[in-house]
Amino acid sequence: MAPHHRKWFQAPWEFREAALMAIMTAAFGFAIQYALGGQGITLPAWPLNGVILTLLALATTALGLSFRNRPPVQWLGGIPLGLSLILSLAVLSFIGGMVPQGAEGNPAAVRLGLYSIFSSWPFALTVALFLVNLGLSLVWKTVPFSPKNLQFILFHAGFWIALACGIFGSSDLQRLIVPVYEGRSTSRGLVSGGGREVRDLPFSVKLHDFSIEEYPPQLMFYDPESDRFIMAGTQAVTEVRKGTTISWKGTRVEVTEFMDSAMPGPDGIPITAPPSAGIPYAKVRITGSGEQPDTWLSTGGPGMRPYVAGIESQILIMVPGSPKSYRSAVTIQAEGGRSLEAALEVNKPVNFEGWKIYQMGYDEESGRFSTLSLIEAIRDPWLPGVYLGFFMILAGNTLFFWNGIKRSGVEA
Amino acid sequence: MIIDFTAAAYLSIAFWASGSLLGIAARGNSIMKNAATGLNLGGSIIMIAFIAMYWSALERPPLRTLGETRLWYAALIPLVGLLVEQRWNISWLKYYCMALAGFFLSINLMHPEVFDKALMPALQSPWFIPHVVVYLVGYVLLAASSVAGWHNILLTWRKKNTLQNDAIGHYLALLGFVFLTFGLVFGALWAKDAWGNYWSWDPKETWAFIAWLIYLGYLHASSWKVRRLNLQWYLALAFLVLLVSWFGVNYLPTAANSVHTYQQS
Ligand code: HEM
Numbered sequence: 001m002a003p004h005h006r007k008w009f010q011a012p013w014e015f016r017e018a019a020l021m022a023i024m025t026a027a028f029g030f031a032i033q034y035a036l037g038g039q040g041i042t043l044p045a046w047p048l049n050g051v052i053l054t055l056l057a058l059a060t061t062a063l064g065l066s067f068r069n070r071p072p073v074q075w076l077g078g079i080p081l082g083l084s085l086i087l088s089l090a091v092l093s094f095i096g097g098m099v100p101q102g103a104e105g106n107p108a109a110v111r112l113g114l115y116s117i118f119s120s121w122p123f124a125l126t127v128a129l130f131l132v133n134l135g136l137s138l139v140w141k142t143v144p145f146s147p148k149n150l151q152f153i154l155f156h157a158g159f160w161i162a163l164a165c166g167i168f169g170s171s172d173l174q175r176l177i178v179p180v181y182e183g184r185s186t187s188r189g190l191v192s193g194g195g196r197e198v199r200d201l202p203f204s205v206k207l208h209d210f211s212i213e214e215y216p217p218q219l220m221f222y223d224p225e226s227d228r229f230i231m232a233g234t235q236a237v238t239e240v241r242k243g244t245t246i247s248w249k250g251t252r253v254e255v256t257e258f259m260d261s262a263m264p265g266p267d268g269i270p271i272t273a274p275p276s277a278g279i280p281y282a283k284v285r286i287t288g289s290g291e292q293p294d295t296w297l298s299t300g301g302p303g304m305r306p307y308v309a310g311i312e313s314q315i316l317i318m319v320p321g322s323p324k325s326y327r328s329a330v331t332i333q334a335e336g337g338r339s340l341e342a343a344l345e346v347n348k349p350v351n352f353e354g355w356k357i358y359q360m361g362y363d364e365e366s367g368r369f370s371t372l373s374l375i376e377a378i379r380d381p382w383l384p385g386v387y388l389g390f391f392m393i394l395a396g397n398t399l400f401f402w403n404g405i406k407r408s409g410v411e412a
Numbered sequence: 413m414i415i416d417f418t419a420a421a422y423l424s425i426a427f428w429a430s431g432s433l434l435g436i437a438a439r440g441n442s443i444m445k446n447a448a449t450g451l452n453l454g455g456s457i458i459m460i461a462f463i464a465m466y467w468s469a470l471e472r473p474p475l476r477t478l479g480e481t482r483l484w485y486a487a488l489i490p491l492v493g494l495l496v497e498q499r500w501n502i503s504w505l506k507y508y509c510m511a512l513a514g515f516f517l518s519i520n521l522m523h524p525e526v527f528d529k530a531l532m533p534a535l536q537s538p539w540f541i542p543h544v545v546v547y548l549v550g551y552v553l554l555a556a557s558s559v560a561g562w563h564n565i566l567l568t569w570r571k572k573n574t575l576q577n578d579a580i581g582h583y584l585a586l587l588g589f590v591f592l593t594f595g596l597v598f599g600a601l602w603a604k605d606a607w608g609n610y611w612s613w614d615p616k617e618t619w620a621f622i623a624w625l626i627y628l629g630y631l632h633a634s635s636w637k638v639r640r641l642n643l644q645w646y647l648a649l650a651f652l653v654l655l656v657s658w659f660g661v662n663y664l665p666t667a668a669n670s671v672h673t674y675q676q677s
Contacts, residue, residue, distance in 0.1 A: 079636045083632045097618040325533050326533065346606065400590055
């Protein structure tokens with residue numbers, strides 16, 4: 001707490017001045033944003049971003065070392081300002097957490113940058129001041145070095161590095177969406193979020209095969225009256241397998257046969273088919289109320305109508321299972337000659353010549369019959385810096401944890 | 413196969429309730445005290461056993477839906493209370509913890525969830541379990557720190573608070589913050605693999621970041637000369653922000669474009 005007898009701006013500065021500084025910084029940022037007609041900040045790309053970042057680090061170090069005993073500089077690198085900036089950043093993020101980002105809205109709010117807060121001037125200026133504050137405290141705890149400051153240094157330097165590399169590196173990030181059909185090859189990608197802008201890749205991607213594995217289909221009742229699906233009164237999704245039974249309101253359904261992948265034969269009875277062409281079929285025995293001869297159900301698919309069964313006022317249907325996994329077998333070929341065979345899958349990107357290649361999606365309308373695979377190629381040269389910061393934060397936190405559980409009871 | 417959640421939940425609640433009553437009745441009697449601790453532990457062990465069986469029946473970790481995460485919460489939070497009792501000899505916290513756990517199980521009893529084995533491809537990752545479990549532990553510790561905060565405010569009003577009580581709230585927040593940090597970083601590392609970006613200001617990420625900043629603010633305030641009672645208020649209220657980040661996000665106008673809110677069913 002600031003001592004109450006201290007006047008505004010009377011040395012030593014504390015929370016009041018710090019809070020004012022944080023508010024002014026954000027207000028100044030909003031003013032710039034508004035004056036520029038809502039235009040957010042555009043950070044320079046390599047090498048200028050590297051130069052600016054280096055200058056910031058050098059200036060902070062020089063300021064911290066040359067004027068370490070000056071009260072205004074101490075304040076600039078002290079906890080009151082740090083805390084005020086942390087809370088200011090929380091408030092700005094709160095705007096980003098409440099206002100749908102990237103959406104349309106009230107023109108004045110758009111112009112202030114509330115719909116793109118994370119690339120707005122107030123956010124950028126607050127982060128810049130944040131880096132100075134954090135940087136100064138870091139310089140003081142690092143020079144002269146003492147092992148007991150290690151925990152502090154790891155945390156704060158890690159955060160500085162991760163934040164600085166993340167923000168300054170964002171202008172060097174390239175994200176390209178590469179649509180490719182089975183049997184074809186391409187070396188062009190659409191800039192992610194860039195409308196129809198197309199760019200050439202330094203490599204080509206050939207798609208040999210795209211495949212989807214699905215969870216088993218499910219049995220459900222459909223009530224046309226209320227247009228609702230009813231899960232047969234149980235709390236379980238009923239996966240269709242041979243022998244699956246469900247009972248509901250006096251009707252009992254038992255699956256007597258199940259085919260993962262089949263096609264209607266000449267007499268309407270399904271026959272097994274390869275997964276690339278077939279759809280799931282199940283033969284069900286319905287007893288109790290709504291009893292009827294055994295009948296086939298199917299999920300339907302391109303050019304194949306679903307088979308359903310009417311049971312009194314309801315319809316028994318089989319809905320396809322959700323996708324369990326999908327993968328693209330590809331060959332990636334660099335212009336220079338190196339090539340790589342890979343199976344791309346969600347969560348399993350592949351590294352190639354400084355790029356990370358991802359399985360992104362497919363033609364969802366065709367579902368498991370999709371011959372189109374959406375692949376994403378991402379280049380983020382600053383990633384190692386960000387990760388270094390992350391690991392330092394984790395290392396610092398591990399020490400923090402250790403000291404936290406070692407100490408017990410009342411603090412010093 | 414579906415295991416009987418209702419029976420397990422009532423059994424756990426019964427263990428916690430009888431353990432609490434016995435604990436209160438025990439006063440100085442150490443045999444009764446140990447029996448009470450045994451019952452309290454038993455309640456959590458039942459929940460842990462249930463989670464293990466549910467996991468094997470689902471053929472995937474039960475961490476996908478909010479209701480599933482509440483099971484973990486219910487199992488873990490009484491353990492924090494018991495740990496604090498062991499470590500710092502403070503026994504009031506465990507009663508609040510068990511009450512909270514019972515509350516979470518009651519929500520699940522009132523809103524039974526659908527038993528669904530499906531796990532979307534983005535969730536099939538080695539990061540899934542560490543990320544969510546670390547967050548759960550963080551939430552558990554910070555929930556306890558908030559309880560400590562409220563408790564200490566009441567004690568301060570009645571002029572009965574002690575430095576030791578404040579220290580408990582502080583350590584719980586500190587440990588919770590460490591887990592929150594790990595959760596955040598694990599989430600970022602996972603997002604890089606799953607979506608290509610370690611950070612995309614998705615509403616869930618934004619709220620996790622806000623909550624992290626709020627607790628970061630607490631740590632900095634507590635290392636400065638901030639009045640003790642104000643710090644207790646801070647801890648007590650900070651948990652509200654964490655609640656938004658945990659499940660409130662699902663109800664915000666921004667939720668529609670989130671890629672990783674828990675599934676609601
Ligand atoms: C990564 C998470 C962070 C943790 C766990 C953390 C923790 C701490 C702790 C425990 C102290 C007290 C150190 C001491 O008195 O010896 C401290 C001081 C400080 N922190 Fe942080 N902090 C973090 C991030 C930040 C950030 C993001 C800022 C940026 C504004 C910041 C700015 C400061 C400043 C300026 C000090 C005062 C340094 C000094 O006393 O010389 N910290 N921090």
